[in-house]
Amino acid sequence: MSYRLSLLLLVMAGLVVAFAPLPVQPITPQERTFEIDAHQFAYSPSELHVNPGDTVTIQLISTDVVHGLYVDGYDISVEADPGQSATLTFVADKPGSFRFRCNVTCGAMHPFMIGKITVGTNDWLYRSIGLASLAVIGFFPLSSFLNQSKKKDERNIAS
Amino acid sequence: MNRIELTRIPFIKNTLKSRYPQLAVFIVMLVGYIFAILAGLIGTPVGSHNFSIVFVWIAWWAILILVAVPFFGRGWCAVCPIPLPGEWLQRGAVLAPPDKRPKWLNLRVPKMFRNIWMQNISFLLLALFSSVLLTTPNITGIVLAAMLFAAIGLSAIFERRAFCRYLCPVGGFIGLYSQTAPIELRIKDKQVCVKCEGKPCYNGSDAGYGCPWDVFPGGMTKNTFCGLCMECIRTCPHDNIAINLRPFSADLAKPSTRMDEAFKAFIMLGSAIIYAGVLLGPWGSFKDAAYNVGSGAWFIYATVFLATIFIVLPGLFTLGIMTTKGRQSLKQRFMSLSTALIPLGLMFWVAFSLSFVLTNASYILAALSDPLGLGWNLFGTANAAWQPMLTTILAPAQTLALVVGLVWSARTAQKVNEAGASTIPVIVYCFVATSIMLWLLL
Numbered sequence: 001m002s003y004r005l006s007l008l009l010l011v012m013a014g015l016v017v018a019f020a021p022l023p024v025q026p027i028t029p030q031e032r033t034f035e036i037d038a039h040q041f042a043y044s045p046s047e048l049h050v051n052p053g054d055t056v057t058i059q060l061i062s063t064d065v066v067h068g069l070y071v072d073g074y075d076i077s078v079e080a081d082p083g084q085s086a087t088l089t090f091v092a093d094k095p096g097s098f099r100f101r102c103n104v105t106c107g108a109m110h111p112f113m114i115g116k117i118t119v120g121t122n123d124w125l126y127r128s129i130g131l132a133s134l135a136v137i138g139f140f141p142l143s144s145f146l147n148q149s150k151k152k153d154e155r156n157i158a159s
Numbered sequence: 160m161n162r163i164e165l166t167r168i169p170f171i172k173n174t175l176k177s178r179y180p181q182l183a184v185f186i187v188m189l190v191g192y193i194f195a196i197l198a199g200l201i202g203t204p205v206g207s208h209n210f211s212i213v214f215v216w217i218a219w220w221a222i223l224i225l226v227a228v229p230f231f232g233r234g235w236c237a238v239c240p241i242p243l244p245g246e247w248l249q250r251g252a253v254l255a256p257p258d259k260r261p262k263w264l265n266l267r268v269p270k271m272f273r274n275i276w277m278q279n280i281s282f283l284l285l286a287l288f289s290s291v292l293l294t295t296p297n298i299t300g301i302v303l304a305a306m307l308f309a310a311i312g313l314s315a316i317f318e319r320r321a322f323c324r325y326l327c328p329v330g331g332f333i334g335l336y337s338q339t340a341p342i343e344l345r346i347k348d349k350q351v352c353v354k355c356e357g358k359p360c361y362n363g364s365d366a367g368y369g370c371p372w373d374v375f376p377g378g379m380t381k382n383t384f385c386g387l388c389m390e391c392i393r394t395c396p397h398d399n400i401a402i403n404l405r406p407f408s409a410d411l412a413k414p415s416t417r418m419d420e421a422f423k424a425f426i427m428l429g430s431a432i433i434y435a436g437v438l439l440g441p442w443g444s445f446k447d448a449a450y451n452v453g454s455g456a457w458f459i460y461a462t463v464f465l466a467t468i469f470i471v472l473p474g475l476f477t478l479g480i481m482t483t484k485g486r487q488s489l490k491q492r493f494m495s496l497s498t499a500l501i502p503l504g505l506m507f508w509v510a511f512s513l514s515f516v517l518t519n520a521s522y523i524l525a526a527l528s529d530p531l532g533l534g535w536n537l538f539g540t541a542n543a544a545w546q547p548m549l550t551t552i553l554a555p556a557q558t559l560a561l562v563v564g565l566v567w568s569a570r571t572a573q574k575v576n577e578a579g580a581s582t583i584p585v586i587v588y589c590f591v592a593t594s595i596m597l598w599l600l601l
Contacts, residue, residue: 041450042443072550096554097601099441101518103545105207108294109450111519116441125601128558132593135562136586139569147573 003145010138017130022123029053029091036060038067038080038102041109048117052095056117061085068103071117077103097122162403164347166392175389175402178254181238189240192303194530199300203532207545209296210530213522215303216293221516223333224508232337236330237387241306242323245314246371256365263315268325268373274419278331279426283468285328286430287461290438290449320371323386335423336505337382338410339567343403344376344385344392351399352377360391360400367393376400381410383420408502408567414495414575421497422473428500428592429468431507435599439514476500479584485577492577496585499572503589506564507596510557514600518547557600565593 032054037044038061050056060069062080069088070077073096078088102113166172174180191214199211206212227235247253251262285292285302292298310322323330346352360376363369370376372386376395379385392400415421437445437460448456473493480492487495521543528541535541549556568589572582 041446043441044443046441046443070547072547099439101547105205108206109290109446111207111294111515112290112438112446113443114439114441122601124554124558125597128554128561128597128601129594131558131562132565132590132597135566136569136590139566139586143570143573 003142003149006138006141006145010134010142013134013138014131017134018127024052024120027051027053029055031055031057033057033059036069036115037063038069038113039063040065040107041102041113043069043100043113043115046115048115050092050117050119052092052120054092054119055089056092057087057089059085059087065106066104067106067113069100069115070103071098071100073098079104092117092119095120096124162343162405164401164403165342166400166402171402172392175392178393181389182254184238185240185243188238189243192240192307196300196303196307198531199296199298199303201531202296204296205532206294206296207519207522208526208529208532210526211296211299211303212294213519213526214530215299217516217519218523220512221520223329224512225516228333228336228340229505229509230340230342231387232340232342232382233333233385233387234340234342235333236323237389239323241327242310242314242320242371244307245311245322246320248311249314250368261318265318266316268317268321272325274417275325275331275334275423276419277326278328279419279423281326281328282331282426282430283465286426287464288452289434290446291452294450319369319373320386324372324384331423332427334383335420335427335501337385339408339502339505340382341405341407341409343382343405343409344387345379345401345403346376347399347401349377351397355397355399359394359396364394364396366396367391369394380413383410408571411498411501411571412574415498416491416494418490418494421494422469424497424500424504425472425476426468427504428507429464429472431504431511432592432596432599433464433467435507435511435596439511440599476585476588479588482584483581485580487577492580495575495577496572496582498575499568499582499585499589502567502571503564503592506560506567507592509564510560510596510600513556513560514553517549517553520548521546554601558597561593561596561600565589 030051032050034045034048034056036058048056058069058078060067060078060080062082062084064082066079066081068077068079071090073094074090076088076090078086080086097116097118100115100117102110106113166175195211195215198209202209202211223235249263251258288298292302306322306327309326313321313326352358355377357364358375358377359366359369361369361374367390370391371388372384374384376385376391392402415424436442437449444456445460448454448460451457476497477489477493480496481489485492522545524540524543528538529535569582569586572585572589576582576585
């Protein structure tokens with residue numbers, strides 16, 4: 001098998017690992033409510049798991065200063081005053097793992113006040129580890145091609 | 160791909176040879192640096208609205224790690240303002256022809272310090288306090304000022320740029336990663352250097368100063384310690400210095416033979432992993448521990464940080480390479496195979512920085528209009544709302560960076576490995592580290 005064909009096969013396998021649709025088990029959407037305490041500089045709980053299609057209600061309770069909660073990927077947010085609560089409701093229709101973070105400057109470590117919501121399974125993580133595995137597996141035959149061609153070049157130069 | 164000599168282009172050569180374009184950039188950089196110090200000390204204590212935090216840790220960091228280091232190596236060092244006041248005082252001139260008489264003590268740096276261990280220590284000192292440093296304007300102002308004064312102090316005592324070469328916490332990792340960059344300064348013909356009398360590139364001449372980085376260009380085989388200051392281009396009487404475009408990571412075919420550089424690779428790799436978990440992860444207790452300097456939790460954090468970098472990562476690496484047989488000693492194999500971690504570490508930092516920078520880049524607009532947080536609105540952008548950028552492509556971009564880093568490291572391991580010995584343990588090590596980083600970031 002030539003180097004180019006091996007490379008092409010590897011790239012195609014990579015595309016399959018990255019983008020091939022996975023079988024989805026149908027799960028009846030539910031209403032999920034989470035009460036999240038926000039304090040400098042953390043959320044509690046800081047990791048949420050819901051199923052795709054769930055209607056998620058987050059009740060944000062700020063226990064010290066004003067805090068916000070912005071969900072990456074969904075581009076939605078809510079703000080809660082000190083000692084008050086505020087509610088954010090949305091349909092978790094985008095699967096994957098998303099950071100949620102404070103969007104109101106709340107102190108020094110504000111940029112790192114981060115939580116995580118996973119909708120369904122974190123497919124992209126598994127796909128990424130699959131791509132890394134594929135890269136390592138495919139690396140050995142490709143590098144042996146490269147080494148052979150380098151040696152051939154060196155022999156040609158020597159002769 | 161062969162090298163392409165960029166200095167064959169007259170415009171590039173003349174621009175690099177003339178001191179004035181570089182001086183113009185230096186002045187802008189120095190003004191910006193001093194303003195960052197002042198903003199840190201007298202501006203708002205709210206980090207996300209202070210020029211010193213936003214422009215140093217978001218804008219400058221993004222340019223440094225995503226553009227300057229990967230594509231220009233030590234390109235940042237070529238325009239860095241930190242050594243300038245000390246160097247001007249040391250020379251007694253800004254642009255005037257060199258005077259051979261030293262203005263200050265002009266001592267040689269003691270041999271025991273002529274390595275990058277001090278840079279490793281200075282980086283780790285900043286890294287241990289980084290949660291405070293990255294978020295507190297007056298601490299950033301103090302650290303920036305301290306670096307400026309340390310550079311002046313060392314220039315007064317020692318010859319050349321002792322601060323840049325042996326102490327700068329940033330210069331150490333820029334030097335390490337500059338080996339991967341597709342740009343280099345090298346001599347054209349070794350025989351010309353051998354026959355050259357007086358070695359003006361190193362010792363200076365009427366045309367310019369001896370290498371501020373204490374490097375003899377004629378013997379240079381790696382980018383690590385060349386600061387791209389262009390002084391040797393000005394002093395070489397034989398036009399024997401070139402700036403070349405070259406393949407990425409050309410220097411990495413030559414394995415590391417120094418323990419300080421080997422540990423630098425582990426320091427950078429470990430720091431990127433720890434930052435990804437502590438700063439970007441959802442675990443509030445880790446952030447508390449990292450931020451509350453001096454508390455019991457911080458001491459545990461610092462101990463774990465140092466143990467990860469000096470014991471866990473190098474220990475597992477050593478166990479891995481012990482399973483392979485080779486003619487070289489274990490120490491030699493450790494140093495040479497640690498070269499494979501250089502591209503991996505660089506891409507870990509790229510992946511980490513993408514997340515941090517894209518999330519916080521919108522603060523730049525507000526800080527530009529109101530750099531001190533005093534209610535100004537210089538460009539009408541002071542009230543620009545915070546908005547994360549490109550969040551949909553962030554995860555694929557991070558995966559791409561990390562997988563490219565893994566393959567790049569695997570290839571580097573093969574290049575630096577002695578003939579016949581297996582690289583599988585190093586590649587497995589890189590794969591496990593990459594998987595951990597993916598789990599932390601995604």
